[in-house]
Every structure is written in C-alpha cells, then in structure tokens.
Amino acid sequence: MINIEAIELAADAIKDSKHAIITTHVNPDGDAVGSALALYHAITQLGKKADVIIDSTVPQYLMFLEGANKIQIYNSNKHNKAIKEADTIFFLDLNDSKRIRNMSNICLESTAKKVLIDHHLYPQDFCNICIVDYDASSTGEMMWSIIKLLDVQITKGIAESLYAAILTDTGSFRYDRTTGKLHRIVAELVDKGANPTLIYEEIYNQNSFNVMKLMGLAIASIELHHEGKLAVMTITDEMFRDAGTNDDDIEGFVEKTLAIKGVQAGIMITEVRRRDEMRISFRSKGNVNVRDLAYRFGGGGHLNAAGARITGTVFSNMKAMLINAAKSLFD
Numbered sequence: 001m002i003n004i005e006a007i008e009l010a011a012d013a014i015k016d017s018k019h020a021i022i023t024t025h026v027n028p029d030g031d032a033v034g035s036a037l038a039l040y041h042a043i044t045q046l047g048k049k050a051d052v053i054i055d056s057t058v059p060q061y062l063m064f065l066e067g068a069n070k071i072q073i074y075n076s077n078k079h080n081k082a083i084k085e086a087d088t089i090f091f092l093d094l095n096d097s098k099r100i101r102n103m104s105n106i107c108l109e110s111t112a113k114k115v116l117i118d119h120h121l122y123p124q125d126f127c128n129i130c131i132v133d134y135d136a137s138s139t140g141e142m143m144w145s146i147i148k149l150l151d152v153q154i155t156k157g158i159a160e161s162l163y164a165a166i167l168t169d170t171g172s173f174r175y176d177r178t179t180g181k182l183h184r185i186v187a188e189l190v191d192k193g194a195n196p197t198l199i200y201e202e203i204y205n206q207n208s209f210n211v212m213k214l215m216g217l218a219i220a221s222i223e224l225h226h227e228g229k230l231a232v233m234t235i236t237d238e239m240f241r242d243a244g245t246n247d248d249d250i251e252g253f254v255e256k257t258l259a260i261k262g263v264q265a266g267i268m269i270t271e272v273r274r275r276d277e278m279r280i281s282f283r284s285k286g287n288v289n290v291r292d293l294a295y296r297f298g299g300g301g302h303l304n305a306a307g308a309r310i311t312g313t314v315f316s317n318m319k320a321m322l323i324n325a326a327k328s329l330f331d
C-alpha cells in the first residue's frame, strides 16, 4: 500500500508546476493514455500549461478519449526546447527511462523536476519524486487519488480517461488487484460521466476485419507444452502481411492463451521485423510467476502479466529458448 504522503508529493508537484510535460511508454495502452489525459485535463483545468508527448502514435481505439487529439508524437526538432524549458516532467506507467525510447536522453538532461507515477516492480532510479504503488491495479487508479487532492472538478473527460485506464489494465475488472476499493472508485467515475457501454464498445468492439483475421491466425498458432500448462502463441511477420495489418493491433491477443482449460501460463511471441525485434508477452494465473521469467529475458512487469523485447535473435531459436525456460514456472 502506498502512503498518503507520496500521493501528496505528486499533488504538490502538480500545484507547483507552471509548464509540465507528460509522457508515457512507447506503444501506449489504455492505462498509459488514460492516465496521461486525466493528468493533462487536471493540470489545464488549474490554468497551467501541459504538453502530452509520446514517442509513439496513440492507438486508434483510444482516440475517442477527450483530448487524445492533443497528444503529440515526439519529434526532437519540435519538442526538445519545450522539454528543456518545462519545470516538471511526469513519467507515467513506466519503470525505466528506456520505455520512452528516443525521448529518454533529452528528458534525463532536462533540469525539470522529474516525477514518476507507476505501479510496476523494480523502478529505475531516474526521477526526483518516485511514486510507485505495486498494489495499484493501474496508474489510472493512482492518478485518481492524486487528482482527488487537487482543486479540480472530475469532468467527463477525466472520468472516462481514468475509466479506460482502469478497464484496460484490469482486463475488464478481472485481474487480482480488482478490489472493492477499486470498484468504488469506478462507481464514482461512472457517476461523473464515464459510460461503461460506450467505453467498452470503443475499446473492444471496433476491430477491423483484418485484425480479426490476424487473431484467427494467432489462435491457430497456439501450441501446448509442459503437460498442457503452457500455451504458446506466435505471430510472425508473414501473418501480419497475410492479414494485412501490423503489430499495433495485437492488444488482448495473449489473453486468449489463458482461455484454454488446464493452461496456467501463456506466452505470445511477436515478430516485429520492421524494428528487427521480438516482443514477448507473458500471462499467468494464480501464483505462477511470469515476472521473473520476463526478467530473465531483459523484461519485467507483474506476477501475472509481463513483457520483454529482444533484438538480434532468430525467431525459432527464441521460441525454443522460451519454452525451455518456462518449464521452471511449473516446478
């Protein structure tokens, strides 16, 4: 549990700021974008300047959120001056400065006060103020507590951003940090204008036909290992081409591995040839710890949900190595 003093530190940093930069990890998910936008709305409501800058595009399924069109894609020529001159930089939903990719150096060089707000394990020490709550379901849940300390109205824009953040990071209120307290927060968000039907529809029911085709190929690729306890899904570059889509569109795929009876852990290996990298997603049930497995491959995350990125390895070798390493999950 995080203490109230830490939350107050974040609220004070917001109050003290005149020009803030808000950033979050590359390939941003609902929690990243939702908590960034909620903070943006709160800061601007206080009459202060804020820029949300990410070294990635915002996925289409999040563009319905109020203010999403104001998120800027990082461009060194355009943004380095602002990053240098800002008085505060908020790093959301990440535990390592590498997660902001090309923005990393300029942010670290900036003399701005650096504030980390996150819920992942093993945070790297690169901020002046580090607010990390391992028990939080999402950065959005933490952002709610912070915003409540500010003199701001919970507008529909804030409510739906935080709802989207919590919805996506809890797997639609299913994961183990979905507490009664969280549901009470969510109830307030609904009262303030977040529409559950509409938000679910926007986030989960707007797949293109091509993405559904890709999901079909991905599901057909699933193999079972270790007496049916491990499911491995693979998405190759060829599958992306066959389905006519790309790696922006694989949100939620890895969860399908856990829908198989008897499976305790799922791994999805995605080949991203245009970046010459492999993205690995790990999911598990109960006490099966995929965080440590991801860590062994240079990644990180949570007990039941983790990830890693690997460059310079042959796809088939990587898969064999992962299957082999995953055996220890069930010992």
Ligand SMILES: [Mn+2]
Pocket: 031, 032, 093, 119, 137, 138, 139, 169
């Ligand atoms: Mn998160």
